[in-house]
Amino acid sequence: MLSGSRQLLQKRQFFHSHRSQPMALEQVFSDRDSEDEVDDDIADFEDRRMLDDFVDVTKDEKQIMHMWNSFVRKQRVLADGHVPWACEAFSRLHGQQLVQNTALLWGWRFFMIKLWNHSLLDGRTMNTCNIILQGFQDGSSGPK
Amino acid sequence: MASLSKTSDSSLQRSKRLDQGMGREAATASVVAIHSKLAQLKREIQSGRLAYIKEKVEANRKVLQRHTCALFDAAAAAEVASRGTEGCNVLSQRAAEGQSRLMGSDLDRNGMGEREVVYAQEENLSAGTLVLSSSGCATQKTVVKFVKLPLVDRIPPYTTWIFLDKNQRMAEDQSVFGRRRIYYDQDGNEALVWSDSDDEIPEPEEEKHLFTEGEDQLIWKATQEYGLSQEVVNILCQFVDATPSEIEERSKIIFEKNEKRSGSPDRIESQLPLDKTIDIVLDSFDNLFCRRCLIEKQPYGFELDKNKRPCGDQCYLRDMAPRTRICRRRGRNRKLKYTWKSAGHPTVRKSLGDGKRWYTQYTPCGCQQMCGKDCPCVENGTCCEKYCGRGDGSLGEPPARGDGYQCGNMKLLLKQQQRILLGRSDIAGWGAFIKNPVHKHDYLGEYTGELISHKEADRRGKIYDLENSSFLFDLNDQYVLDAYRKGDKLKFANHSYSPNCYAKVMLVAGDHRVGIYANEHIEASEELFYDYRYGPDQTPAWAKKLEGSKKDVVPVSHRRARKVAR
Numbered sequence: 043m044l045s046g047s048r049q050l051l052q053k054r055q056f057f058h059s060h061r062s063q064p065m066a067l068e069q070v071f072s073d074r075d076s077e078d079e080v081d082d083d084i085a086d087f088e089d090r091r092m093l094d095d096f097v098d099v100t101k102d103e104k105q106i107m108h109m110w111n112s113f114v115r116k117q118r119v120l121a122d123g124h125v126p127w128a129c130e131a132f133s134r135l136h137g138q139q140l141v142q143n144t145a146l147l148w149g150w151r152f153f154m155i156k157l158w159n160h161s162l163l164d165g166r167t168m169n170t171c172n173i174i175l176q177g178f179q180d181g182s183s184g185p186k
Numbered sequence: 187m188a189s190l191s192k193t194s195d196s197s198l199q200r201s202k203r204l205d206q207g208m209g210r211e212a213a214t215a216s217v218v219a220i221h222s223k224l225a226q227l228k229r230e231i232q233s234g235r236l237a238y239i240k241e242k243v244e245a246n247r248k249v250l251q252r253h254t255c256a257l258f259d260a261a262a263a264a265e266v267a268s269r270g271t272e273g274c275n276v277l278s279q280r281a282a283e284g285q286s287r288l289m290g291s292d293l294d295r296n297g298m299g300e301r302e303v304v305y306a307q308e309e310n311l312s313a314g315t316l317v318l319s320s321s322g323c324a325t326q327k328t329v330v331k332f333v334k335l336p337l338v339d340r341i342p343p344y345t346t347w348i349f350l351d352k353n354q355r356m357a358e359d360q361s362v363f364g365r366r367r368i369y370y371d372q373d374g375n376e377a378l379v380w381s382d383s384d385d386e387i388p389e390p391e392e393e394k395h396l397f398t399e400g401e402d403q404l405i406w407k408a409t410q411e412y413g414l415s416q417e418v419v420n421i422l423c424q425f426v427d428a429t430p431s432e433i434e435e436r437s438k439i440i441f442e443k444n445e446k447r448s449g450s451p452d453r454i455e456s457q458l459p460l461d462k463t464i465d466i467v468l469d470s471f472d473n474l475f476c477r478r479c480l481i482e483k484q485p486y487g488f489e490l491d492k493n494k495r496p497c498g499d500q501c502y503l504r505d506m507a508p509r510t511r512i513c514r515r516r517g518r519n520r521k522l523k524y525t526w527k528s529a530g531h532p533t534v535r536k537s538l539g540d541g542k543r544w545y546t547q548y549t550p551c552g553c554q555q556m557c558g559k560d561c562p563c564v565e566n567g568t569c570c571e572k573y574c575g576r577g578d579g580s581l582g583e584p585p586a587r588g589d590g591y592q593c594g595n596m597k598l599l600l601k602q603q604q605r606i607l608l609g610r611s612d613i614a615g616w617g618a619f620i621k622n623p624v625h626k627h628d629y630l631g632e633y634t635g636e637l638i639s640h641k642e643a644d645r646r647g648k649i650y651d652l653e654n655s656s657f658l659f660d661l662n663d664q665y666v667l668d669a670y671r672k673g674d675k676l677k678f679a680n681h682s683y684s685p686n687c688y689a690k691v692m693l694v695a696g697d698h699r700v701g702i703y704a705n706e707h708i709e710a711s712e713e714l715f716y717d718y719r720y721g722p723d724q725t726p727a728w729a730k731k732l733e734g735s736k737k738d739v740v741p742v743s744h745r746r747a748r749k750v751a752r
Contacts (some may be wrong), residue, residue, distance in 0.1 A: 047623060047710035056619070056712055059608040060676050062344040075605050078674065080351050090484065099470045107474065107482035114481050125480065155464070162480075171391045172192070 082122040086112055106149035126167040137178035140142060141186060147175065220412055220421050227407055228425055231400040263608045342615040343655075348672040350634045353661075353699065360636070360671075362645050369649050380649055395428035397436050406444070408479040453730035603631035606675040608716070615655075617713045618679040624704045630687065630714070633659060633676045633700040635669035643668065643748065651726070661691065662698050666748060678700055681729060681749075689716050689751040700751060718749040 050073065056065040059077045065186075070075075089111050093104045110132065113119070119128045133150075140147045154171060157163040197386045297304065309316050338564045367380040397405075404425060414437055419430045427431060476480040604620055609615030627751070635657065642656050643666035650656035650670070657669035657677050669677035679687070679702065688705050691698050702716060720729060 044623075044710075045619075050709060050711040051621065054609055054619070057341070057608045059678075060346070060349070062341060062608075070607065073605070077349065078348060078351070084348070087336045096470075096474070099474070103470050107471075111481045113482070113539075119480060122480075126569070152464075152467055153471055155467050156475060159468075160477060 048077065080115070082116065089115075100145070101144040102143065102149050106153060122162055123158045125157060125162040126164060129157065129163055129167055129171050130174070133174045134146060137175055141175060148156055150175075202352045216246070216412075217417055218689050220408070220418060221424075223411070224404065224408055225424055226405055228400075231403055235400060247624065251471035257533075257539065269300075315421055319526060342610065345670070345672070347677075349674055350672045351674070352632075353634050353637050353667060353697070354672060356642065363642070367649055369653055380652070382412045387686045389459060397426070400604070401426045402436070402440055405433060405437050406440050407442070416620075451597070490551075525556075599628070603629065606631055607711075608675055608678055610677075610712075611680055611682055612713055614676045615680075618675055618677075619711055619713050620708055621710060623710050624708050626704055626706050628704045629676065630704060631676050632672070633667065633669065633702055634675070635659065635667035635673040637661070637665045637669060638668050639664070640666055641665075646670070654726070654728075656748070657688075659700060660748040660750045661700065665698070666702065679714045679716060681718040685717050686712065687714050687716040689749065718752065720749075 051070055052067065056070050057063060058065050071170050074088060086108075090108055093099070093107055093111075094178075096104070113135070114128065117128065117131065119125065132163075136150075140150055154163060154168050158165070247494070307316060319688060368377050369377075369380055394694050400692065405422060407420055408418055414434065416430075419433050422433050423430055428436070476483050527643060537688065604622060605619055607619045609619050610619055620630065646668060647656060647658055650658065659667040659669070661667050667673075686705050686708050687702050690701050692701050702714070705716075708714070718729070720726070
């Protein structure tokens with residue numbers, strides 16, 4: 043940051059936008075803006091609440107929807123081109139949980155099919171995801 | 187013949203009458219029976235409940251005792267530990283010490299004799315001291331110096347808000363309709379309830395009766411034994427404070443519940459959908475998946491299906507030059523175009539290279555590579571979400587914010603914004619300030635808020651105007667943005683007729699969003715202003731141009747009416 047900018051910023055007292063408390067100088071200078079962050083807990087809660095409102099969706103479908111919504115939000119999946127990466131990462135991240143619940147696993151598979159319908163997901167990536175899931179399945183059903 | 191029939195008729199009638207008579211008697215008898223039976227049942231249920239409550243209270247008492255005893259013991263142990271050698275409480279010991287220090291230890295020296303100790307206080311404001319003196323056998327003076335607390339300026343009024351990184355539609359229960367609103371009246375210095383003559387607070391709905399377990403039991407037993415006749419229902423009315431129709435409904439529900447329970451207990455709740463066709467299975471996902479946001483959510487509203495095609499000669503698309511300015515024309519239903527897929531359309535599978543088949547005015551660019559200067563989206567000013575140059579799909583992760591990705595259309599989508607700071611405005615109230623210097627036409631950030639209808643905005647606006655603080659921003663024919671409860675720091679940017687920024691409504695992947703851009707080069711730590719563009723009849727007093735003044739920056743805490751971008 044330019045020294046000129048630093049000087050200018052020092053002249054004025056800034057405040058935290060969420061607490062209206064005075065902001066310390068080093069926080070002003072830092073690049074990170076802690077206030078421009080969506081409160082994850084609230085967003086998660088509101089997401090669950092929104093999904094709960096639907097009556098014709100099963101519990102597992104809601105669960106997979108919530109997991110996906112949460113993932114998209116946190117990982118900033120914003121554009122079509124992100125989706126293949128997102129599916130792969132999602133499969134890796136939640137693989138363990140998915141293979142433990144058959145309905146959930148199928149929910150995820152069907153959702154991937156849907157993405158494929160929309161041309162958001164290619165066949166190759168879908169295959170990769172299934173291989174990842176298979177890996178979890180084999181891993182968990184290993185020597186008990 | 188006739189006579190025969192008559193007699194048979196009359197005999198029939200007679201027997202009918204007899205039956206009826208008997209029926210009525212039987213009926214009244216059964217009514218009495220039902221009544222007494224129900225009364226008995228009710229007593230049973232009530233005593234059952236009483237016993238249950240007693241049990242529960244006793245159990246809770248025991249648990250509570252356990253908790254409080256633990257705390258009590260801990261406190262007692264701590265107290266014992268803290269007792270000094272004299273065996274008295276340290277706190278009172280210290281307090282006594284402090285006092286005696288102040289007043290000198292004459293008390294001790296004097297012994298038990300007469301204690302004529304006079305305590306005097308002498309304030310010396312100019313020196314900032316307070317002198318405590320006591321007389322006794324040895325007068326002692328203690329000088330206590332005043333400490334001056336620094337004067338702190340009061341901060342402007344601040345209301346807590348929730349950060350939104352993108353516009354959010356208002357949920358139904360957030361509406362101000364039907365709610366009592368309280369505002370603070372500066373003149374009278376009190377909080378008042380807002381009321382309006384043409385207020386349409388809807389009549390509170392007739393309270394639906396919520397059936398308790400006991401009532402359910404009562405209804406169940408009654409209907410089991412006596413069936414669901416009108417009489418039974420009427421009698422039940424006396425026991426349960428609900429309308430007959432509610433009781434009937436309820437009994438049906440209870441009936442179903444019991445049926446289910448008696449069904450096979452090992453039926454799996456969520457069956458594997460392998461025996462259904464794929465369409466049915468995907469049905470839930472289909473209805474809820476938002477193609478643009480890539481998440482499952484409530485779609486914007488099904489009325490948008492109507493507006494999927496350019497609606498004719500006068501359509502927005504045709505007569506608008508390829509800019510994203512939203513012209514305000516009256517009387518035309520200019521709904522947004524959406525790429526929302528309705529249930530009626532077959533799922534379209536086409537490879538990315540073709541460009542997708544959109545049904546509405548938005549034509550995505552067919553750029554194969556990065557969207558450059560000749561991208562039609564750039565000309566149109568729309569933002570495409572087709573992430574250019576991602577052909578190979580082998581990403582480590584989606585590009586982080588601010589990685590220098592250069593597609594000019596993507597700034598709003600990727601939220602590549604400047605750091606904004608909150609501070610005291612030089613003009614009035616709070617203000618938004620920029621941290622780093624920026625050039626003309628740089629994108630500074632997005633004005634986010636709640637998406638509300640115009641009707642809702644009118645209603646909210648009434649109180650905002652009273653308080654002289656409004657965060658409403660006209661978005662399009664359908665929505666108004668309200669940043670009062672939810673939004674981001676740009677809501678604090680004030681108004682000016684000669685501003686250093688401008689607001690622009692952009693069309694990003696089918697959504698209208700408000701971007702704030704620099705109108706000129708802006709230095710670090712400068713306050714941001716833009717023209718709210720009030721209509722002539724909407725301009726609040728503080729914003730009206732002063733006669734003969736060159737500088738038009740006017741005092742404002744926040745806005746009235748709605749801001750509009752041009």
